[in-house]
Amino acid sequence: MIAARKAGRIGVIMLIASMGVACGHENTEEAGKSAVSTTVVPAPADLAPATAATTPVATIDSARAMQYVRDVVKFGARPIGSENHKKLEKYILGHLRGDKVEVDAFEADTPEGKFPVKNIITKYPGTREGIIVIAGHYDTNYPLRDTGYVGANDGGSSTALLLELANHFRSKKNDGYSVWLVWTDGEEAVKQWTSTDSLYGSRHLAEKWQKDGTLKKIKAFLLVDMIGDADLNVDQDTGSTSWLQNVVFQAATRLGYQSHFYGRAIGVEDDHLPFVRMGVPSVDLIDLNYGYGNVFHHTPQDTLDKLSPKSLQIVGDVVLETVSLVNSLKN
Numbered sequence: 001m002i003a004a005r006k007a008g009r010i011g012v013i014m015l016i017a018s019m020g021v022a023c024g025h026e027n028t029e030e031a032g033k034s035a036v037s038t039t040v041v042p043a044p045a046d047l048a049p050a051t052a053a054t055t056p057v058a059t060i061d062s063a064r065a066m067q068y069v070r071d072v073v074k075f076g077a078r079p080i081g082s083e084n085h086k087k088l089e090k091y092i093l094g095h096l097r098g099d100k101v102e103v104d105a106f107e108a109d110t111p112e113g114k115f116p117v118k119n120i121i122t123k124y125p126g127t128r129e130g131i132i133v134i135a136g137h138y139d140t141n142y143p144l145r146d147t148g149y150v151g152a153n154d155g156g157s158s159t160a161l162l163l164e165l166a167n168h169f170r171s172k173k174n175d176g177y178s179v180w181l182v183w184t185d186g187e188e189a190v191k192q193w194t195s196t197d198s199l200y201g202s203r204h205l206a207e208k209w210q211k212d213g214t215l216k217k218i219k220a221f222l223l224v225d226m227i228g229d230a231d232l233n234v235d236q237d238t239g240s241t242s243w244l245q246n247v248v249f250q251a252a253t254r255l256g257y258q259s260h261f262y263g264r265a266i267g268v269e270d271d272h273l274p275f276v277r278m279g280v281p282s283v284d285l286i287d288l289n290y291g292y293g294n295v296f297h298h299t300p301q302d303t304l305d306k307l308s309p310k311s312l313q314i315v316g317d318v319v320l321e322t323v324s325l326v327n328s329l330k331n
């Protein structure tokens with residue numbers, strides 16, 4: 001999931017308590033230690049309420065999404081370069097038959113050698129010029145690959161939710177921007193999280209899309225990561241685009257799920273950052289408090305029993321509602 005914290009480096013920004021003080025965590029053991037709860041209520045976004053209020057609410061099938069998590073976890077650890085990773089690629093592609101699928105494949109040069117990395121992209125055309133991207137990583141932590149680690153939440157939940165969102169967008173007429181789903185790869189560091197040892201797939205894709213002109217067509221980039229935790233508290237990432245965060249919060253509020261969002265504000269390094277840096281409106285939906293003090297994160301305890309289909313439902317439905325609200329924006 002999040003790289004930063006994955007590697008253990010979480011910049012916790014105590015917005016209210018101690019204005020602008022950032023704490024860098026250097027070890028996974030310390031992750032979450034200084035998570036300070038703050039409540040930052042976003043200001044209302046400039047929405048078209050009449051449209052939003054009359055649009056029917058869409059929902060995902062959370063039981064099916066949860067089954068995808070179970071399927072994915074059965075493969076075991078899924079780090080880049082592994083046989084299990086290849087099996088998972090096939091599994092994902094097998095669920096996208098008939099869709100317009102692209103694979104952004106390249107070789108990543110890492111501190112542990114060269115690895116094949118493949119971002120999987122599926123495109124559902126809309127009626128309006130512009131693209132909404134929904135992304136989440138499918139690789140799992142590399143250093144823990146031989147520890148029994150399965151990454152049910154970190155890697156599993158995002159992979160599964162995107163598969164369920166694919167079912168949704170495939171089955172309905174998309175009256176709005178085109179929706180592209182992206183299973184990002186190589187999100188995890190292979191050695192220790194740094195700006196060059198992390199986010200391999202998303203950095204590559206952002207550059208590629210900058211060169212080919214795709215980037216400027218993206219109206220919103222919605223990233224999901226570690227969103228299966230039964231005790232769901234989606235953090236407010238201080239590096240995300242604030243107007244888009246506001247839209248997400250409005251979506252959550254409309255569905256009655258706002259108590260699961262933005263209880264604290266932290267800075268998270270994740271797959272949205274390469275896009276944020278290139279000016280794409282982006283938001284990271286991540287719950288980096290996985291178990292008390294984030295104790296399950298990047299440990300063999302990141303297992304199915306910690307997850308709930310209800311959490312997948314909440315995040316999936318809020319994502320769909322956010323898409324609907326973004327489609328209702330004037331431009």
Ligand SMILES: [Zn+2]
Nearest residue numbers: 001002006154
């Ligand atoms: Zn991770």
